[in-house]
Amino acid sequence: MSKKDIIICRCEDVTLEDLQNLIEEGYTSFEEIKRILRVGMGPCQGNTCGQLVQRELAKFTNTPISEIETHKVRPLITGVKLKSIVEALKNES
Numbered sequence: 375m376s377k378k379d380i381i382i383c384r385c386e387d388v389t390l391e392d393l394q395n396l397i398e399e400g401y402t403s404f405e406e407i408k409r410i411l412r413v414g415m416g417p418c419q420g421n422t423c424g425q426l427v428q429r430e431l432a433k434f435t436n437t438p439i440s441e442i443e444t445h446k447v448r449p450l451i452t453g454v455k456l457k458s459i460v461e462a463l464k465n466e467s
Contacts, residue, residue: 385416
């Protein structure tokens, strides 16, 4: 199986080849990789790919995985219907 067939991030369709190419370009922090490849930004919020990215960074930088910083987790944002806000305000009165 080739590196372009191994999926690291299912949510954003990022392959091992994509990740390793970026690391070889000099991007060695999770936050940098997240901003470029969008790993950890899909519906799973990095629950699937987070440790895989950390492992690849640890291997490349020859650093213990415990020393590789994880990505910042931000909650997904969903829309709120204006009708819901108006109804909530009416119920407060």
